Amino acid sequence: MEKLRKHIEEIIPITDEEFESIKPFFTIRRVLKNQYLIQQGDDTKYEYIIMSGIFRVFYLDEDGKEHIVQFATENWWMSDYIAYFNQKQANLYVVCMEPGEVLCLTLEGREELSAVLHKMEHFFRIKLTKGFIALQQRIISLLSSNPQQRYKEFADLYPRLMQKIPKKYIAEYLGVSRETLSRLYSSNK
Template sequence: MKEQFRQHIEKISPLNDETFDYVYSFFKPKKIRKNSIIISSGDLVSHEYWVFKGCLKASYILEDGKEKIIRFAVEDWWVSDYDAYFKNNPATLSIEALEDCEVLAFSFQDREKLCKEFPEIGYFFRKKIEGAYSAFQRRLVSMLSNDAKEHYEIFVQQYPMLMERLPKSIIASYLGITRETLSRISNASL
Protein backbone atom coordinates (compact mmCIF):
# COMPACT_ATOMS: atom_id res chain seq x y z
CA MET A 1 0.00 0.00 0.00
CA LYS A 2 2.80 2.40 0.93
CA GLU A 3 4.52 2.17 -2.45
CA GLN A 4 1.25 2.64 -4.38
CA PHE A 5 0.42 5.66 -2.25
CA ARG A 6 3.83 7.14 -2.96
CA GLN A 7 3.27 6.64 -6.69
CA HIS A 8 -0.13 8.33 -6.33
CA ILE A 9 1.38 11.41 -4.68
CA GLU A 10 4.41 11.54 -6.96
CA LYS A 11 2.26 11.73 -10.09
CA ILE A 12 1.84 15.33 -8.95
CA SER A 13 4.47 16.09 -6.28
CA PRO A 14 7.78 14.20 -6.16
CA LEU A 15 9.10 13.75 -2.60
CA ASN A 16 12.43 12.58 -1.27
CA ASP A 17 12.44 9.41 0.86
CA GLU A 18 12.65 11.22 4.20
CA THR A 19 9.79 13.59 3.38
CA PHE A 20 7.59 10.82 2.04
CA ASP A 21 8.16 8.63 5.12
CA TYR A 22 7.26 11.55 7.37
CA VAL A 23 4.13 12.39 5.34
CA TYR A 24 3.05 8.75 5.22
CA SER A 25 3.29 8.48 9.00
CA PHE A 26 0.19 10.71 9.24
CA PHE A 27 -1.96 8.25 7.26
CA LYS A 28 -3.67 5.41 9.11
CA PRO A 29 -4.39 2.14 7.25
CA LYS A 30 -7.90 0.78 7.78
CA LYS A 31 -9.77 -2.25 6.53
CA ILE A 32 -13.46 -1.75 5.90
CA ARG A 33 -15.83 -4.64 5.42
CA LYS A 34 -18.39 -4.66 2.64
CA ASN A 35 -21.63 -2.84 3.64
CA SER A 36 -19.90 -1.01 6.50
CA ILE A 37 -20.72 2.66 6.84
CA ILE A 38 -17.72 4.86 7.61
CA ILE A 39 -19.62 8.17 7.62
CA SER A 40 -23.31 8.57 8.46
CA SER A 41 -25.47 11.60 7.83
CA GLY A 42 -25.24 13.83 10.89
CA ASP A 43 -21.73 12.70 11.90
CA LEU A 44 -18.90 15.10 12.51
CA VAL A 45 -16.27 14.19 9.93
CA SER A 46 -12.61 14.43 10.80
CA HIS A 47 -11.11 12.18 8.09
CA GLU A 48 -10.89 11.75 4.37
CA TYR A 49 -9.90 8.43 2.84
CA TRP A 50 -7.60 7.38 0.04
CA VAL A 51 -8.77 4.09 -1.47
CA PHE A 52 -6.07 1.48 -1.94
CA LYS A 53 -8.49 -1.38 -2.65
CA GLY A 54 -12.25 -1.64 -3.03
CA CYS A 55 -15.17 0.61 -3.84
CA LEU A 56 -17.17 3.01 -1.68
CA LYS A 57 -20.22 5.12 -2.42
CA ALA A 58 -21.18 8.53 -1.08
CA SER A 59 -24.95 8.97 -0.99
CA TYR A 60 -27.73 11.22 0.22
CA ILE A 61 -31.09 10.06 1.51
CA LEU A 62 -34.09 12.10 0.40
CA GLU A 63 -37.03 12.83 2.71
CA ASP A 64 -39.02 10.05 1.02
CA GLY A 65 -36.26 7.58 1.94
CA LYS A 66 -34.84 7.19 -1.58
CA GLU A 67 -31.09 7.05 -1.85
CA LYS A 68 -29.27 9.25 -4.34
CA ILE A 69 -25.67 8.26 -4.99
CA ILE A 70 -23.47 11.31 -5.34
CA ARG A 71 -20.20 9.60 -6.23
CA PHE A 72 -18.08 6.50 -6.04
CA ALA A 73 -14.50 6.05 -4.87
CA VAL A 74 -12.33 3.22 -6.18
CA GLU A 75 -8.60 2.57 -6.17
CA ASP A 76 -6.50 5.76 -6.12
CA TRP A 77 -9.53 8.01 -5.43
CA TRP A 78 -10.28 10.07 -2.34
CA VAL A 79 -13.61 10.23 -0.52
CA SER A 80 -15.23 12.01 2.40
CA ASP A 81 -18.18 14.31 3.06
CA TYR A 82 -16.12 17.35 2.14
CA ASP A 83 -18.55 19.98 3.38
CA ALA A 84 -18.39 18.32 6.80
CA TYR A 85 -14.64 17.64 6.56
CA PHE A 86 -13.58 21.16 5.57
CA LYS A 87 -16.22 23.22 7.36
CA ASN A 88 -16.83 21.15 10.51
CA ASN A 89 -20.53 20.83 9.60
CA PRO A 90 -22.55 17.70 10.33
CA ALA A 91 -22.34 15.25 7.44
CA THR A 92 -25.12 15.31 4.88
CA LEU A 93 -23.76 12.26 3.08
CA SER A 94 -23.28 8.65 4.11
CA ILE A 95 -20.27 6.73 2.88
CA GLU A 96 -20.55 2.97 2.62
CA ALA A 97 -18.23 0.22 1.40
CA LEU A 98 -19.66 -1.60 -1.62
CA GLU A 99 -16.79 -4.08 -1.45
CA ASP A 100 -14.24 -5.03 1.19
CA CYS A 101 -11.88 -2.06 1.21
CA GLU A 102 -8.45 -1.01 2.35
CA VAL A 103 -7.99 2.73 2.80
CA LEU A 104 -5.67 5.28 4.32
CA ALA A 105 -7.45 7.64 6.71
CA PHE A 106 -6.17 11.20 6.92
CA SER A 107 -7.38 13.76 9.45
CA PHE A 108 -8.14 17.37 8.63
CA GLN A 109 -5.71 18.58 11.30
CA ASP A 110 -2.90 16.48 9.83
CA ARG A 111 -3.73 17.73 6.34
CA GLU A 112 -3.47 21.33 7.51
CA LYS A 113 -0.18 20.61 9.29
CA LEU A 114 1.43 18.87 6.31
CA CYS A 115 0.23 21.50 3.82
CA LYS A 116 1.85 24.22 5.96
CA GLU A 117 5.09 22.28 6.39
CA PHE A 118 5.46 21.09 2.80
CA PRO A 119 4.35 23.29 -0.11
CA GLU A 120 4.54 20.26 -2.40
CA ILE A 121 1.86 18.52 -0.30
CA GLY A 122 -0.29 21.64 -0.42
CA TYR A 123 0.17 21.66 -4.20
CA PHE A 124 -0.76 17.96 -4.40
CA PHE A 125 -4.03 18.50 -2.53
CA ARG A 126 -4.84 21.64 -4.52
CA LYS A 127 -4.47 19.69 -7.76
CA LYS A 128 -6.65 16.86 -6.38
CA ILE A 129 -9.35 19.36 -5.37
CA GLU A 130 -9.21 21.03 -8.81
CA GLY A 131 -9.68 17.65 -10.49
CA ALA A 132 -12.55 16.69 -8.19
CA TYR A 133 -14.28 20.03 -8.67
CA SER A 134 -13.99 19.75 -12.45
CA ALA A 135 -15.38 16.20 -12.40
CA PHE A 136 -18.26 17.31 -10.17
CA GLN A 137 -19.08 20.19 -12.51
CA ARG A 138 -19.06 17.90 -15.56
CA ARG A 139 -21.39 15.48 -13.74
CA LEU A 140 -23.77 18.28 -12.76
CA VAL A 141 -23.86 19.71 -16.29
CA SER A 142 -24.42 16.23 -17.68
CA MET A 143 -27.29 15.60 -15.26
CA LEU A 144 -28.90 18.92 -16.22
CA SER A 145 -28.42 18.76 -19.98
CA ASN A 146 -28.43 15.10 -21.04
CA ASP A 147 -31.20 12.57 -21.17
CA ALA A 148 -30.87 9.23 -19.37
CA LYS A 149 -29.38 7.45 -22.39
CA GLU A 150 -26.68 10.09 -22.89
CA HIS A 151 -25.93 10.16 -19.18
CA TYR A 152 -25.55 6.36 -19.20
CA GLU A 153 -23.23 6.48 -22.24
CA ILE A 154 -21.03 9.08 -20.55
CA PHE A 155 -20.86 6.93 -17.41
CA VAL A 156 -19.87 3.84 -19.43
CA GLN A 157 -17.20 5.82 -21.28
CA GLN A 158 -15.75 7.46 -18.17
CA TYR A 159 -16.02 4.53 -15.73
CA PRO A 160 -15.96 1.22 -17.62
CA MET A 161 -14.39 -0.49 -14.58
CA LEU A 162 -17.49 0.29 -12.51
CA MET A 163 -19.84 -1.37 -15.01
CA GLU A 164 -18.32 -4.75 -14.14
CA ARG A 165 -18.03 -4.16 -10.40
CA LEU A 166 -21.35 -2.64 -9.42
CA PRO A 167 -24.90 -3.98 -9.42
CA LYS A 168 -27.22 -2.32 -11.90
CA SER A 169 -29.40 -1.01 -9.07
CA ILE A 170 -26.42 0.97 -7.72
CA ILE A 171 -25.54 2.36 -11.16
CA ALA A 172 -29.20 3.29 -11.73
CA SER A 173 -29.27 5.20 -8.43
CA TYR A 174 -26.13 7.09 -9.42
CA LEU A 175 -27.65 7.95 -12.80
CA GLY A 176 -30.93 9.02 -11.20
CA ILE A 177 -33.02 6.46 -13.08
CA THR A 178 -34.85 3.25 -12.24
CA ARG A 179 -33.26 -0.18 -12.60
CA GLU A 180 -35.77 -0.97 -15.35
CA THR A 181 -34.83 2.16 -17.32
CA LEU A 182 -31.16 1.27 -16.98
CA SER A 183 -31.85 -2.23 -18.33
CA ARG A 184 -33.73 -0.81 -21.32
CA ILE A 185 -30.97 1.69 -22.08
CA SER A 186 -28.13 -0.80 -21.66
CA ASN A 187 -29.91 -3.43 -23.79
CA ALA A 188 -30.55 -0.85 -26.54
CA SER A 189 -26.85 0.14 -26.49
CA LEU A 190 -25.63 -3.42 -27.19
Protein backbone atom coordinates in the same frame (compact mmCIF):
# COMPACT_ATOMS: atom_id res chain seq x y z
CA MET B 1 2.00 2.79 1.75
CA GLU B 2 3.83 2.39 -1.55
CA LYS B 3 0.51 2.93 -3.35
CA LEU B 4 0.25 6.28 -1.57
CA ARG B 5 3.72 7.27 -2.70
CA LYS B 6 2.98 6.31 -6.29
CA HIS B 7 -0.28 8.27 -6.13
CA ILE B 8 1.46 11.41 -4.80
CA GLU B 9 4.24 11.10 -7.38
CA GLU B 10 1.68 11.20 -10.20
CA ILE B 11 1.50 14.92 -9.35
CA ILE B 12 4.67 15.86 -7.45
CA PRO B 13 8.11 14.27 -7.07
CA ILE B 14 9.08 13.39 -3.49
CA THR B 15 12.25 12.08 -1.92
CA ASP B 16 12.48 9.07 0.39
CA GLU B 17 12.96 11.46 3.30
CA GLU B 18 9.88 13.48 2.35
CA PHE B 19 7.78 10.34 2.03
CA GLU B 20 8.88 9.19 5.48
CA SER B 21 7.66 12.53 6.86
CA ILE B 22 4.30 12.16 5.01
CA LYS B 23 3.45 8.61 6.15
CA PRO B 24 2.65 9.37 9.82
CA PHE B 25 -0.20 11.67 8.80
CA PHE B 26 -2.15 8.75 7.31
CA THR B 27 -3.75 5.82 9.10
CA ILE B 28 -4.77 2.61 7.36
CA ARG B 29 -8.28 1.26 7.77
CA ARG B 30 -9.64 -1.97 6.36
CA VAL B 31 -13.31 -1.80 5.47
CA LEU B 32 -15.81 -4.62 5.06
CA LYS B 33 -18.55 -4.83 2.45
CA ASN B 34 -21.59 -2.77 3.58
CA GLN B 35 -19.55 -1.04 6.32
CA TYR B 36 -20.06 2.71 6.67
CA LEU B 37 -17.18 5.16 6.90
CA ILE B 38 -19.53 8.10 7.36
CA GLN B 39 -23.20 8.30 8.32
CA GLN B 40 -25.47 11.31 8.47
CA GLY B 41 -24.98 13.06 11.82
CA ASP B 42 -21.43 11.77 12.35
CA ASP B 43 -18.58 14.14 13.12
CA THR B 44 -16.61 14.09 9.88
CA LYS B 45 -13.04 13.66 11.06
CA TYR B 46 -11.43 12.23 7.93
CA GLU B 47 -11.09 12.39 4.23
CA TYR B 48 -10.17 9.09 2.68
CA ILE B 49 -7.98 7.96 -0.18
CA ILE B 50 -9.02 4.58 -1.48
CA MET B 51 -6.30 1.97 -1.75
CA SER B 52 -8.73 -0.76 -2.80
CA GLY B 53 -12.47 -1.36 -2.98
CA ILE B 54 -15.46 0.55 -4.31
CA PHE B 55 -17.43 3.04 -2.23
CA ARG B 56 -20.75 4.80 -2.67
CA VAL B 57 -21.29 8.35 -1.41
CA PHE B 58 -24.95 9.26 -1.09
CA TYR B 59 -27.57 11.47 0.49
CA LEU B 60 -30.88 10.27 1.96
CA ASP B 61 -33.78 12.66 1.47
CA GLU B 62 -36.67 13.13 3.90
CA ASP B 63 -38.55 10.23 2.29
CA GLY B 64 -35.57 7.89 2.71
CA LYS B 65 -34.74 7.94 -1.01
CA GLU B 66 -31.07 7.52 -1.78
CA HIS B 67 -29.36 10.03 -4.10
CA ILE B 68 -25.90 8.90 -5.15
CA VAL B 69 -23.38 11.71 -5.27
CA GLN B 70 -20.45 9.60 -6.41
CA PHE B 71 -18.85 6.23 -6.64
CA ALA B 72 -15.21 6.09 -5.63
CA THR B 73 -12.53 3.52 -6.30
CA GLU B 74 -8.75 3.13 -6.13
CA ASN B 75 -6.80 6.41 -5.88
CA TRP B 76 -9.97 8.48 -5.51
CA TRP B 77 -10.48 10.76 -2.54
CA MET B 78 -13.81 11.00 -0.76
CA SER B 79 -15.54 12.42 2.27
CA ASP B 80 -18.49 14.61 3.12
CA TYR B 81 -16.38 17.64 2.22
CA ILE B 82 -18.84 20.25 3.46
CA ALA B 83 -18.73 18.62 6.88
CA TYR B 84 -14.99 17.82 6.72
CA PHE B 85 -13.76 21.31 5.84
CA ASN B 86 -16.24 23.02 8.16
CA GLN B 87 -15.77 20.45 10.95
CA LYS B 88 -19.53 19.85 11.09
CA GLN B 89 -21.74 16.81 11.25
CA ALA B 90 -22.16 14.79 8.07
CA ASN B 91 -25.13 15.07 5.73
CA LEU B 92 -23.85 12.29 3.48
CA TYR B 93 -23.21 8.58 3.86
CA VAL B 94 -20.13 6.72 2.65
CA VAL B 95 -20.49 2.95 2.43
CA CYS B 96 -18.14 0.24 1.18
CA MET B 97 -19.57 -1.80 -1.70
CA GLU B 98 -16.80 -4.43 -1.69
CA PRO B 99 -14.08 -5.10 0.86
CA GLY B 100 -11.43 -2.44 0.71
CA GLU B 101 -8.73 -0.44 2.36
CA VAL B 102 -8.51 3.32 2.81
CA LEU B 103 -5.99 5.76 4.19
CA CYS B 104 -7.49 8.30 6.59
CA LEU B 105 -6.34 11.90 6.90
CA THR B 106 -7.64 14.42 9.44
CA LEU B 107 -8.14 18.06 8.50
CA GLU B 108 -5.61 19.01 11.17
CA GLY B 109 -3.14 16.54 9.65
CA ARG B 110 -3.79 17.85 6.15
CA GLU B 111 -3.15 21.43 7.28
CA GLU B 112 0.01 20.50 9.19
CA LEU B 113 1.33 18.40 6.31
CA SER B 114 0.72 21.30 3.91
CA ALA B 115 2.57 23.68 6.25
CA VAL B 116 5.63 21.48 6.79
CA LEU B 117 5.91 20.22 3.20
CA HIS B 118 4.75 22.87 0.75
CA LYS B 119 4.74 20.33 -2.09
CA MET B 120 1.82 18.59 -0.41
CA GLU B 121 -0.20 21.80 -0.39
CA HIS B 122 0.26 21.85 -4.17
CA PHE B 123 -0.72 18.17 -4.36
CA PHE B 124 -3.92 18.75 -2.34
CA ARG B 125 -4.84 21.76 -4.48
CA ILE B 126 -4.49 19.75 -7.69
CA LYS B 127 -6.55 16.84 -6.26
CA LEU B 128 -9.26 19.18 -4.99
CA THR B 129 -9.40 21.02 -8.31
CA LYS B 130 -9.77 17.77 -10.25
CA GLY B 131 -12.51 16.64 -7.88
CA PHE B 132 -14.36 19.94 -8.28
CA ILE B 133 -14.13 19.67 -12.08
CA ALA B 134 -15.49 16.11 -12.02
CA LEU B 135 -18.38 17.13 -9.77
CA GLN B 136 -19.23 20.10 -11.98
CA GLN B 137 -19.16 17.85 -15.07
CA ARG B 138 -21.53 15.44 -13.31
CA ILE B 139 -23.97 18.24 -12.47
CA ILE B 140 -23.91 19.56 -16.04
CA SER B 141 -24.47 16.05 -17.37
CA LEU B 142 -27.47 15.53 -15.07
CA LEU B 143 -28.96 18.86 -16.13
CA SER B 144 -28.31 18.72 -19.86
CA SER B 145 -28.09 15.09 -20.99
CA ASN B 146 -30.75 12.52 -21.66
CA PRO B 147 -30.55 9.07 -20.00
CA GLN B 148 -28.90 7.46 -23.04
CA GLN B 149 -26.16 10.12 -23.09
CA ARG B 150 -25.58 9.80 -19.32
CA TYR B 151 -25.36 6.03 -19.61
CA LYS B 152 -22.86 6.18 -22.48
CA GLU B 153 -20.78 8.80 -20.66
CA PHE B 154 -20.64 6.67 -17.49
CA ALA B 155 -19.88 3.47 -19.42
CA ASP B 156 -17.09 5.18 -21.39
CA LEU B 157 -15.53 6.84 -18.33
CA TYR B 158 -15.87 3.92 -15.91
CA PRO B 159 -16.04 0.59 -17.77
CA ARG B 160 -14.66 -1.29 -14.74
CA LEU B 161 -17.32 0.16 -12.46
CA MET B 162 -20.03 -0.85 -14.95
CA GLN B 163 -18.98 -4.46 -14.38
CA LYS B 164 -18.64 -4.28 -10.59
CA ILE B 165 -21.48 -2.06 -9.34
CA PRO B 166 -25.00 -3.49 -9.08
CA LYS B 167 -27.28 -2.11 -11.80
CA LYS B 168 -29.66 -0.75 -9.13
CA TYR B 169 -27.00 1.72 -7.99
CA ILE B 170 -25.94 2.67 -11.50
CA ALA B 171 -29.58 3.49 -12.26
CA GLU B 172 -29.80 5.66 -9.13
CA TYR B 173 -26.54 7.42 -10.04
CA LEU B 174 -27.78 8.14 -13.56
CA GLY B 175 -31.21 9.25 -12.33
CA VAL B 176 -33.16 6.57 -14.21
CA SER B 177 -35.34 3.62 -13.26
CA ARG B 178 -33.91 0.10 -13.17
CA GLU B 179 -36.09 -0.76 -16.20
CA THR B 180 -34.73 2.19 -18.19
CA LEU B 181 -31.19 1.14 -17.33
CA SER B 182 -31.92 -2.40 -18.58
CA ARG B 183 -33.13 -0.98 -21.89
CA LEU B 184 -30.05 1.26 -22.16
CA TYR B 185 -27.78 -1.67 -21.32
CA SER B 186 -29.42 -3.89 -23.96
CA SER B 187 -29.29 -1.21 -26.67
CA ASN B 188 -25.57 -0.57 -26.05
CA LYS B 189 -24.32 -4.17 -26.27
